[in-house]
Amino acid sequence: MFKTFPISLKSLLDDAASGKIQLPDFQRGWVWDDDRIRGLLASISRGFPVGAIMTLQAGGEIRLKSRMIEGAEGNNADEVQEFLLDGQQRLTSLYQSLLHEGPVDTHDNRGRRIKRWYYIDMLAAMDPTIDREDAIISVPEDRKETRNFGREIVRDLSSDELEYQQHMMPTERLLDSMDWVFEYNDYWQSGNGEHPSKSLSEFRNNFRRSVIDAFTGYDLPVITLDKGTPKEAVCTVFEKVNTGGVTLSVFELVTATFAAQDDEFSLREDWAERRSRLHNGYGVLQSVEGDQFLQAIALLSTQARRRRAIAASEPQNRIPAINCRKNDILNLEVSDYHQWADRVEAGFAEAAKFLRSQFVFTSRDVPYTTQSVPLATLFVELGNELEPANAKAKLERWFWSGIFGEAYGGAVETQYGLDLVQVADWIRGGPEPQLVSEANFIPERLLSLRTRQSAAYKGLYALQMKSGAADWRTNDTLTFATWHDENIDIHHIFPRRWCEATKHDSGEPKNPIPPRLFNSIINKTPIDAKTNKIIGGRAPSRYLPRLEQDNSERLDKVLKSHWISPVSLGDDNFAECFVERGEAMLELIGRAMGKSIQGGREAFWNALSSAGFVEEFDQLEDEHDTVGERAYDDDVAQVAD
Numbered sequence: 001m002f003k004t005f006p007i008s009l010k011s012l013l014d015d016a017a018s019g020k021i022q023l024p025d026f027q028r029g030w031v032w033d034d035d036r037i038r039g040l041l042a043s044i045s046r047g048f049p050v051g052a053i054m055t056l057q058a059g060g061e062i063r064l065k066s067r068m069i070e071g072a073e074g075n076n077a078d079e080v081q082e083f084l085l086d087g088q089q090r091l092t093s094l095y096q097s098l099l100h101e102g103p104v105d106t107h108d109n110r111g112r113r114i115k116r117w118y119y120i121d122m123l124a125a126m127d128p129t130i131d132r133e134d135a136i137i138s139v140p141e142d143r144k145e146t147r148n149f150g151r152e153i154v155r156d157l158s159s160d161e162l163e164y165q166q167h168m169m170p171t172e173r174l175l176d177s178m179d180w181v182f183e184y185n186d187y188w189q190s191g192n193g194e195h196p197s198k199s200l201s202e203f204r205n206n207f208r209r210s211v212i213d214a215f216t217g218y219d220l221p222v223i224t225l226d227k228g229t230p231k232e233a234v235c236t237v238f239e240k241v242n243t244g245g246v247t248l249s250v251f252e253l254v255t256a257t258f259a260a261q262d263d264e265f266s267l268r269e270d271w272a273e274r275r276s277r278l279h280n281g282y283g284v285l286q287s288v289e290g291d292q293f294l295q296a297i298a299l300l301s302t303q304a305r306r307r308r309a310i311a312a313s314e315p316q317n318r319i320p321a322i323n324c325r326k327n328d329i330l331n332l333e334v335s336d337y338h339q340w341a342d343r344v345e346a347g348f349a350e351a352a353k354f355l356r357s358q359f360v361f362t363s364r365d366v367p368y369t370t371q372s373v374p375l376a377t378l379f380v381e382l383g384n385e386l387e388p389a390n391a392k393a394k395l396e397r398w399f400w401s402g403i404f405g406e407a408y409g410g411a412v413e414t415q416y417g418l419d420l421v422q423v424a425d426w427i428r429g430g431p432e433p434q435l436v437s438e439a440n441f442i443p444e445r446l447l448s449l450r451t452r453q454s455a456a457y458k459g460l461y462a463l464q465m466k467s468g469a470a471d472w473r474t475n476d477t478l479t480f481a482t483w484h485d486e487n488i489d490i491h492h493i494f495p496r497r498w499c500e501a502t503k504h505d506s507g508e509p510k511n512p513i514p515p516r517l518f519n520s521i522i523n524k525t526p527i528d529a530k531t532n533k534i535i536g537g538r539a540p541s542r543y544l545p546r547l548e549q550d551n552s553e554r555l556d557k558v559l560k561s562h563w564i565s566p567v568s569l570g571d572d573n574f575a576e577c578f579v580e581r582g583e584a585m586l587e588l589i590g591r592a593m594g595k596s597i598q599g600g601r602e603a604f605w606n607a608l609s610s611a612g613f614v615e616e617f618d619q620l621e622d623e624h625d626t627v628g629e630r631a632y633d634d635d636v637a638q639v640a641d
Helices: 009-018 034-045 088-098 160-165 171-176 178-189 200-216 231-241 250-261 267-281 290-311 326-330 334-357 369-386 389-404 413-427 434-438 455-466 480-485 496-500 529-535 540-548 552-561 566-570 574-593 600-610 614-623 627-640
Strands: 002-008 021-024 053-057 082-086 104-107 113-121 136-139 144-147 152-156 168-170 219-225 489-492 524-527
Touching: 002 009, 009 021, 009 088, 009 171, 009 219, 034 088, 034 104, 034 113, 034 136, 034 200, 082 088, 082 219, 088 104, 088 171, 113 171, 160 168, 160 178, 168 171, 168 178, 171 178, 171 200, 178 200, 231 250, 231 326, 250 267, 250 290, 250 326, 250 334, 267 290, 267 334, 290 326, 290 334, 290 369, 290 413, 334 369, 369 389, 369 413, 389 413, 389 434, 389 455, 389 574, 413 434, 455 524, 455 574, 489 529, 524 529, 529 540, 540 552, 540 566, 552 566, 566 574, 574 600
Parallel strands: 021 082, 053 219
Antiparallel strands: 002 219, 053 082, 104 113, 113 136, 113 168, 144 152, 489 524
């Protein structure tokens, strides 16, 4: 599939100039700065390795739109024999500084555009005490270096004679150096002063052997992928080896293959417009990028192919699977994109509305960005079939089962295909999808949900708002407007500072609560910014009176809407609140998933016991079945309903 062999630098640059080697259209522009160019030239002048380059033979199944390397004239598309996959920055830097006629258009280390000519200081290059990079000089476009705001010229190389006089050889003469070296020799033999070396001919020969021959004899290792290399292999190999240019994603390779199929269509431009509409119109979709959009198209496209194959009674081994793996995306045709793109864009828009209905309001809070792909395709597939309440309920159950079953954290392409088929079939009256029936949530997982890195953590944050958690100051049911206007986020119920303290406010000693408990989602709930400021680091018994505003009944109702016992919280009883709220969280998750979750009480007891809360928990056990507790349980159930 590939060969590796050395090719002379001169041959590679000549092929770039003629168009035999070109860049695929997905490659970004040349970006190396002046310092990196000088460092590269210095390395080659010493014969040091600068890394391999990778090419792909043209004429295979991968058809790519190409362009000439920067600085090369024309766009000889008919001449291209190889596509440069890796090594663009190095090869372009060398082409510009060694072969291109004219100054190099680059930038300095502050990003300012500059044009530079490159020289080798011959005397410095032959001095073993001077670092070779210090012998590589760049000067401005007029070949004059100045200081004092241009009033004083410190180096002038604006004529051949000035180059000879200062022993500055232009790098663009290195690969064809004979004329320049003879002229340099003639200059110093024609009475223009005494050459610094003892012997001009010896200096000239030593410079040729040490520097010029390093360039003319330099070979670069080239890895060439043959024309039979599959698309998926090209994409995978490039992802693994490319370090200097843009990482090749599936989207970039499809962009280039589409351009080769249709010169008038640009996938990059089309997606940029769709991306702008989706990102600007629906903040919750701001993490959706081109690869996900193509995954959705591949799912629907392969499903359509499968249906056609089945309708045509194709043999089983010729019926394609519904999938969106890398190879499925790479095999898309422009016609597939045109067929599905508008519907997929509309599907993502409907997915965004659905997410908002589940109280997921920003891309940061989307539990699984990956789940938005099958969600969008389901809206495309089902359309108005999702309007009935029963259909919406099933879609919600699948959604929450995926989150709390944590089904989208690894390789997900196969799951996408199952979702598109099984969820649609379920909504149309078929059996329960495998994801829904097999989803499981263990009570101990609540203890480890501590940060937004977890999908289940984000999911429970949204589910609490969706299930009736009210605004702490107004007791109004949370909506998108409330969430946005009041700056609601998830915060600690028992503040961290209070949990870490070793004494009660009264001065009595207490067991500090470990971070694994107080940072658990059990001790967090959606709270507006003003309320969180009032809570501060205070004990609940101190911050609750500040929130009551002469209406303890209102505050009690708010707390119960967050599955918090007003009595336990007011008594600063972390253990009691922790166990009861943990059980309420499990009930909430179970309702969303459509199943019962058992064993929470024992799991939370074990966690508290290991933290030294045995006595408090024993008291809680004794009081659990009192009339007051049963009444509280009824309140929680009503809020959940």
